[in-house]
Amino acid sequence: MYREGTWVSAEVILQSLDYFGIVVFAMAGALRGEEKSLDLFGVLVFSIVTATGGGTLRDLLMGNLPVNWVKDNAYIWLALAGGTFTFMFTRFWRFPVGALAVADAIGLAVFTVLGADQAAHMGFSPLIVIVTAVMTGCVGGVIRDLLANEIPLIFHREIYATAAIVGAVVYLVLQAWGLDERVFPWLAMLVVLMLRLAALRWDLRLPRFMRTLPRA
Amino acid sequence: MYREGTWVSAEVILQSLDYFGIVVFAMAGALRGEEKSLDLFGVLVFSIVTATGGGTLRDLLMGNLPVNWVKDNAYIWLALAGGTFTFMFTRFWRFPVGALAVADAIGLAVFTVLGADQAAHMGFSPLIVIVTAVMTGCVGGVIRDLLANEIPLIFHREIYATAAIVGAVVYLVLQAWGLDERVFPWLAMLVVLMLRLAALRWDLRLPRFMRTLPRA
Amino acid sequence: MYREGTWVSAEVILQSLDYFGIVVFAMAGALRGEEKSLDLFGVLVFSIVTATGGGTLRDLLMGNLPVNWVKDNAYIWLALAGGTFTFMFTRFWRFPVGALAVADAIGLAVFTVLGADQAAHMGFSPLIVIVTAVMTGCVGGVIRDLLANEIPLIFHREIYATAAIVGAVVYLVLQAWGLDERVFPWLAMLVVLMLRLAALRWDLRLPRFMRTLPRA
Incomplete structure (x- = not known):
C-alpha cells in the first residue's frame, strides 16, 4: 500500500496511523518507566525504545540502513x-489505563501490518513476512521489558503476539486472493485489533508449557 | 570450506551440521522456556532466538544484510x-538432558567453526575471526538468558565459551600451517567438541574473579 | 574534526582520547564483572561490551558496516x-574508585563528542546528532547492566546521560555559530566532563517520576 499515486488519501491515513502508534507506544513505555520510579531521562528513553524498537530491529535485519527514525525525525519527536x-x-x-490499552491495540495492529x-x-517469503510483522509490532515492548529487568510481558499475555501472527497470515491470504491492495491491509489491521480487544475483554490465553512428569 | 566445486560432499555435510545445530539449539531454548513456564508462543520465540541469535548478530556486525535466516527460511522452520x-x-x-548436552556441544562446535x-x-584479522567464532557459537544462548531475565550462563559455565575460543585459534593455526581447507575446519570442530564434552564430564572451570582484600 | 590535513595533532590527540575512553570503559566493565563474581572470560566480555557497545550500536543504526572494531582491531585489544x-x-x-570515576567521565565526554x-x-539533523551522541556515550554501560541483570544505572544516576545531552547541544550550538572545527569539539567535551564531575561531586539529580495520586 506504499505505491505512489494509487490512493493518496490511504497513504496519508496510514502515515497518520503510524505516527499515532508511535505516540501510543511511547505513552505505554513512559507508564512502565513510572512503575520503575525512573527520572525524566529514563522515562523518555523507555518511550523512545518502546515506540521505535520494533521498526528499528526490522530495519536492521532487513538491511534498510540507516533505520527509519534516522531518516524521518518525526518518529523521535512524537x-x-x-x-x-x-x-x-x-x-x-x-x-x-483502559483507554491506553485500546490505543495500544491500535498501535499493535498498525505496526504489525506496516511490518x-x-x-x-x-x-x-510468507514466513519472513510473518516474522517481520510480529517483530515490528512486539519488539519495542520486549526491549522495554528487558530494560526494566523483567521477563517480557508478551511471553505471558500471549494473545498479544498471537494477534500479530494471525493478522500477518490474514494479510498474506488476502493478498494471495488478489484483493485490492488499497483494501486488504485495512482488513488485516482490523483482525489484529479485534483479536487483541477480545483477548483483553475475555482474558483469552494460549496453553502453557507443562510437564506431566515431576522434575528429575 | 565454502568454495564451490572443491568437495561437494563436504558442503552437504556442513550444511547438514549447520541445520542440526539449529534444531539442537532450538530444543535447548525451548527447555529454558519450559523452566520459565512460558506459553507456546514464548517457547517458540526462545527456540528461534537461541538457534539464530549468534548468526544474526554476526551478520549484523559484518554487514551481511539481510541476515541469513531472511535469505534461507530453513533456519526459522527448523x-x-x-x-x-x-x-x-x-x-x-x-x-x-544428557543427550541434549552432547547435541548442544555439537551445535557449539559447528557454529563456532562456521563463524x-x-x-x-x-x-x-585473526582477532576478528576469533570474536566472530565465539559470537556465532554463544550469543544465541546469551540473548535467550537475557529474555529469561538471568545472568547469561556462559559467564558461569565458562568452558563453554573457552572451548569456542580454543577452536577458533586451532582453526587459524591450522589454516596458517597451510592444511587442506577440506580438512582443518573439521579438526577445529573436533577440538571444540572434545573440550566441551571434557568440561561437561569433569566439570572443568576457569579461575573466578576474586578480591583478596575486603570491600571498602 | 576528522577532516584530513586540517590539524594533524588534533586528530592524533582525538584518536588517543578515543583509545583512552575504550580502556577506561573496559576497566569499569571489568569492575562490574567482579561485583558479579564472574570468571575471566565473563570479565573480558563485560570489558569489551562496555567499551565498544555504544560505538557498535551507533554504527549499526547508521549503517556504517562492518562496525568500527571490525575495521580497527585496536578497540578490542585495548x-x-x-x-x-x-x-x-x-x-x-x-x-x-575515585580515579576510575574521573577517567570514566573523560571517556563519556570523548565518546559523546565523537558520536x-x-x-x-x-x-x-540536530536531533539525530544528539541521539547518536548519547548512544555512543552511554549504551555500552546499558548493555553491561543488562548482562548483569540490573536496571541500567543511567536511569538512576541521571546526570550521566544528561551531561551527554547537554554536550551534544553545546556541540551543535558552537557549530552553528561557525566556530573553528578544530576548537569547538574540545569545548563540548569540556562541558560534558565538567557537568559529570560536578554531578559526582555534589550528587546532582533530575526530578523523579512521581504520582501525586495513590495507585488505583
Missing part, C-alpha cells in the same frame, strides 16, 4: 512528546 | 520444528 | 588489556 506528556500528566491525574507490508514489498 | 517438538515431548516424557570460516573468508 | 589489567590488579590491591561529530559529518 515519542518524546508522548513520553513527556505522560510524565507531566501522571503527576496530577490518574491515567486512563508485513514492508517485508512483502521487498519480496520476502 | 527452529520452529525443534521448539514445537520439545514443547509436545516434555508434556509426556522426561527429556534426555570462524565466514570471517576468515571475508579477509578479517 | 578493551582486553583494560579488562585483564583490572582482573589481575583487583586480586592484590584495592581499586581507586556527535560522526553524525554531524554524515549530514544528519
